[in-house]
Amino acid sequence: MTMAEATTRPAAGALSRIDVVSDAVCPWCWIGKRHLEGALARLADGGERFEVHWRSFQLNPDMPPEGLDRAAYRAAKFGSLERSRELDAQVAAAGAAVGLEFRFDRQRRTPNTMEAHRLVRHAGAVGGPARQGAVVEALFRAYFHDGRDIGDPAVLAGAAAEAGLDGAAAFLASGEGATEVREEDAGFRRLGIPGVPSFALAGHVLFSGAVSADRMADAFRRALAILRERRVAQ
Numbered sequence: 263m264t265m266a267e268a269t270t271r272p273a274a275g276a277l278s279r280i281d282v283v284s285d286a287v288c289p290w291c292w293i294g295k296r297h298l299e300g301a302l303a304r305l306a307d308g309g310e311r312f313e314v315h316w317r318s319f320q321l322n323p324d325m326p327p328e329g330l331d332r333a334a335y336r337a338a339k340f341g342s343l344e345r346s347r348e349l350d351a352q353v354a355a356a357g358a359a360v361g362l363e364f365r366f367d368r369q370r371r372t373p374n375t376m377e378a379h380r381l382v383r384h385a386g387a388v389g390g391p392a393r394q395g396a397v398v399e400a401l402f403r404a405y406f407h408d409g410r411d412i413g414d415p416a417v418l419a420g421a422a423a424e425a426g427l428d429g430a431a432a433f434l435a436s437g438e439g440a441t442e443v444r445e446e447d448a449g450f451r452r453l454g455i456p457g458v459p460s461f462a463l464a465g466h467v468l469f470s471g472a473v474s475a476d477r478m479a480d481a482f483r484r485a486l487a488i489l490r491e492r493r494v495a496q
Contacts, residue, residue: 370411
């Protein structure tokens, strides 16, 4: 079963859709977004165009709704606060290589991301892929650079407004979309998605991880060639 069969199948012949399975508290997802942007620029030079859609996956589905103190949570998860800081330093170095400044020193809480996923899904529904991508970027920056608690609806609404999405506060207060987020997350787990970020073209998962822009571009080129050959053969 493909990602498309488990979730939403692209329109017939739509080979230009990229789905990114992501979570707003995954630092490698922000780095992967930068690599993806570089890959898309390389592919655009060859005349290829894509729509990018962001999909829901919670790294910490059992996180309390109010989140947890980050230092205590990370120390328990990785064995010590020192080990947590070592991992943060590795991420910060990888981020700096693609122009991102991670400020882990500003973070106080590890949030539950259900509300963030609801917001991202809503942004795609009402604003399309470009607006959704802007909201995703705003959430990454709010959490990883500004140290804001993206489990807080007020913070989420502010990030949405920064990305040009109006009415986020009212949407978040409605509770709409939570069931869909849970179902999407569960669907990816049933597919055996190994982690985030994971990238799919036309519903077919190609790779996981924040691989380089060159490797991403090559993977998309090869997948496009295969999919187009199949279309011709049909």
